Amino acid sequence: EAQVTQNPRYLITVTGKKLTVTCSQNMNHEYMSWYRQDPGLGLRQIYYSMNVEVTDKGDVPEGYKVSRKEKRNFPLILESPSPNQTSLYFCASGLGGGADTQYFGPGTRLTVL
Amino acid sequence: GESVGLHLPTLSVQEGDNSIINCAYSNSASDYFIWYKQESGKGPQFIIDIRSNMDKRQGQRVTVLLNKTVKHLSLQIAATQPGDSAVYFCAEFYSSASKIIFGSGTRLSIRP
Numbered sequence: 001e002a003q004v005t006q007n008p009r010y011l012i013t014v015t016g017k018k019l020t021v022t023c024s025q026n027m028n029h030e031y032m033s034w035y036r037q038d039p040g041l042g043l044r045q046i047y048y049s050m051n052v053e054v055t056d057k058g059d060v061p062e063g064y065k066v067s068r069k070e071k072r073n074f075p076l077i078l079e080s081p082s083p084n085q086t087s088l089y090f091c092a093s094g095l096g097g098g099a100d101t102q103y104f105g106p107g108t109r110l111t112v113l
Numbered sequence: 114g115e116s117v118g119l120h121l122p123t124l125s126v127q128e129g130d131n132s133i134i135n136c137a138y139s140n141s142a143s144d145y146f147i148w149y150k151q152e153s154g155k156g157p158q159f160i161i162d163i164r165s166n167m168d169k170r171q172g173q174r175v176t177v178l179l180n181k182t183v184k185h186l187s188l189q190i191a192a193t194q195p196g197d198s199a200v201y202f203c204a205e206f207y208s209s210a211s212k213i214i215f216g217s218g219t220r221l222s223i224r225p
Binding site: 004035040041042043044045058059090092102103104105106107 | 154155156157158159202212213214215216217218
């Protein structure tokens, strides 16, 4: 089944404790992206990657890192999480970043205490 | 500046009736406008898109209308069903940057 998977789905952590949210897709997509979703703000793009070893900042990249060492994986790294990073995070992948080809993962709900 | 918004945060519709979800945008440079559906506990799911040089596009039970004069986008769902209950997002897509800007969403609820 074609899908985007994220792990963990739920995470509660404390300020400053480094964490990684994994994202993996099995569709051989070149494009991958991370979004955060907050009430009243919709989805905002954090980082995106057009291909392996190519990453770019989105609208809200501060406090996040990403890597794209292989096509299928695009982990999101929070080196020192803060409470304002409490949010619902979505990973997405697509053939080329096109509007009709982005598939979203199920989401990761992160709480930073 | 760039913004994509929605007229109504919630919409309640009788089952079987048609639903109309509206969206206003401010930037005329986008290449596509897109509607996504997000069910509880799931990620957004693509419904339909429309190129900026089109006025109307139809899908299965859905129609998107684009009025560039007033910068308005709407999603019409025919014969609304309980499975249509979700939050609907409009979004703008810029192909040059592979960038999608989402609106804040409208929750559609269905009355039996």
